[in-house]
Amino acid sequence: MVANPKYKQRASDQIQSTSSIVSLFDDTGTDHYAEDLLSIYYDGAIGINKDGEIIFINKTASKITGWLHEDAKHQPLEKVFQFCNDILEQSYLKIVTKVMRTGHIFGPIKRHPIKTKKNKEIYVDFSISPLDENTVMLMFHKISLASDLQQRPMLYQFSHDTLTRTANRNTLQQSINHLHNNYKQKRNPYSLLLLDIDRFKLINENYGHKSGDQLLQLIAERMQHFIRDKDNLGRWGGEEFMCILPDADIDTACKIADRLCQNIAEEPFIIDDREVPVTVSIGVSNYPEDGATPEELFxxxxxxxxxxxxNGRNRIHSSQQTTKSIFSKGSLLEKALNENRVVPVYQAIFDLKTGKQVAEEALARIQNDDGSLIAAHEFIDAAVELQMVHRIDSQIIKKMITRCVKSYMEQPNTLPHFVNLSADLLRHPQLVNDIIQFAKEKYDECGQINCEEKPIVIEITEQELLGDMDEVKSLLAPFIDFGMPLAIDDFGSGYSSLTYLADLPISYLKFDGALIKRVAYEDRARKIINGIQKMAESLNLITIAEHIEDQATLDVLRELNVSWGQGYFSAKPAE
Incomplete structure (x- = not known):
């Protein structure tokens, strides 16, 4: 473990005043004088030689550990200063050797359990400092954590993560809100680091959950060495940590993040005598550059x-490396979502043979204050980057369901209503449950709750759902069970389409728009569409062509017997 230079400087005065003590413990009869000299320290002090053996121990250390100087001298350190668990990833001797070799302080290690000579568990803060090329000093003091936990178990439980002994998410959020309220009047800068352990799931699978828990402890311990005294580290959830950096502009935050990233990756962690290499990825946000509220910074x-x-993991990323327009569009979208101004427009879908409207599709728009609409292509990239698509989907599908039910009550033979559903939404089970509950209430109003097939068609894009088929089925199950038919959108743009046709109850197949745009002018595109159309007919699927923009394209699609179509040539989206 490599120590932060700040610890080296913080202890420099202490090291200068104690380094001369080493020479006093040399079997020349000056032990008592040296022990008296060391007794001026309120902290416990234990000197250790290059073999990991104790060469001196002061009165405070004797009182805390229960070991007298004459009993402790020449004993291996691990016998006198016994850890109650295996949280350190290196042996004592390796730590001692490294401190001597590098001249760096090891620690401080906070709130650490050790056992006394009488096998009593106590908590200490400690560090190991270099004295000369052959000697190090372990400095420690007892803390009242154990008794505090007994006296205030609920307070500690509510404010700390019990595994890593760092602040928990609730405490971090309160700290950020408090900091923000203090800083916003003068617009003093502060930053947030969100850190995630790369491929932590694989570590759990390869080494076991117990080792995974131990790794979280070790990483939390190591990170403390590379942040400032004023910084606040805590566990955000799972394998994520959050670090609050007061008085840190974006450049300072990136330097601290880079230091964390490098020093975690620099040396493997030792768990059960195995080296476990670990890297982390870190996201950086700053007030006031990246947002005016804590929620925006999150x-x-x-x-x-x-x-x-x-971008490849084991790196940091900040808004300086991201197009500023993404965040400005994100702010626009956030405001629209909060004000319920993300609205659907509807594009008619026609039977290509008869020209009759047979369905419609809901498309998302942002409605400005003056009533004008912002098209999806102007904000969808920002929504994807800022992981806001699930919120858009939720608002659009609820409004589509309301429209569908209203249409049915006015005219019972309602048309199918298509709506896009992202993998982002499907991976938010609470939102999915909320949508299904909303749909049940609406269909109960119109007496169609028991209808086997609802007229809401869920469009899924194959590239969104790449992954294990059992997981895909599980994600889609709530909609399928409720009776919503499925459509594959952009069919042919990926490599999993045929698998979906074989394993999912697909009713509609929508051709990839890029192919449709070429079908009137390229023979190969026509042959591909023709082949897919024949396969769809054999599976009793309804095919739909999007992006029909001219008469030539419409004529070719009719010749190929494509079932339905939509596009600006036939009808533009309308409210």
Whole structure:
């Protein structure tokens, strides 16, 4: 473990005043004088030689551990200073050797349990400092954590993560809100780091959950060495940690994040005598550059973390590396979502043979204050980057369900209503349950709750759902069980389409729009569409062509017997 230079400087005065003590413990009869000299320290002090053996111990250390100087001298350190668990990833001797070799302080290690000579468990803070090339000193003091926990178990439980002994998410949020309220009047800067352990799931699978828990402890311990005294570290959830950096502009925050990233990756963690290499990805957000509220900063930190992972992991990412327009559009979208101004427009779908409208599709728009609409292509990239698509989907599908039910009550033979559903929404089970409950209430109003097939068609894009088929089925099950038919959108744009046709109850197949745009002018595109159409007919699927923009394309699609179609040539989206 490599120590932060700040600890080296903090202890420099202490090291200078104690380094001369080493020479006093040399079998020349000056032990008592040296022990008296060391007794001026309120902290416990134990000197250790290059072999990991104790060469001196002061009165405070004797009182805390129960070991007298004459009993402790020449004993191995691990016998006198006994850990109650295996939280350290290195043996004592390795730590001692490294401190001597590098001249760096090890620690401080906070709130650590040890056992006394009488086998009593106590808690201490400690560090190990270099004295000379052959000697180090372990300095420690007893803390009242154990008794505090007995006296205030609920307070500690509510404010700390019991595994890593760092602040929990609730405490972090309260700390950020408090900091923000203090800083916002003068617009003093502060930053947030959101850190995620790369491929932590694989670590759990390969080494076991117990080792995974131990790794979380070790990482939390190591991170404490590379942040400032004023910084606040805590566990955000799962394998994520949050670090609050007061008085840190974006450049300072990136330097601290980079230091964390490098020092975690620099040296493997030792768990059960096995080296476990670990890397982390870190997202950075800053007030006031990235947002005016803590919620906006959380979102930016989450987004930049996601981008760090997308860019290859083991790196940091900040808004400085992200197009500013994404965040401005994200702010626009956030405001629209909060004000319920994300609205659907509807594009008619026609039978290509008869020209009769047979269905419609809901498309998302942002409604401005003046009533004008912002098209999806102007904000959808920002929504994806900022992980807001699930919120858009939720509002659109609820409004579509309301429209569908209203249409049925006016005219019972209602048309199918298509709506896009993202994998982002499907991976928010609470939102999915909320949508299904909303649909049940609406269909109960019109007496169609027991209808086997509802007229709401869920469109899924194959590239959104790449992964294990059992997981895909599980994600879609609430909608399928409720009686909502499925459509595959952009069919042919990926490589899993045929698998979905074989394993999912697909009713509609929508061709990839890029193919449709080429079908009137390229023979190969026509042959591909023709082949897919024949396969769909054999499976009794209704095919739909999107992006029909001219008469030539419409004529070719009719020749190929494509069932339905939509596009600006036939009808533009309308409210």
């Amino acid at each position: 979102r930016v930190a989450d987004t930049t973390l996601h981008q760090a992972k997308q």
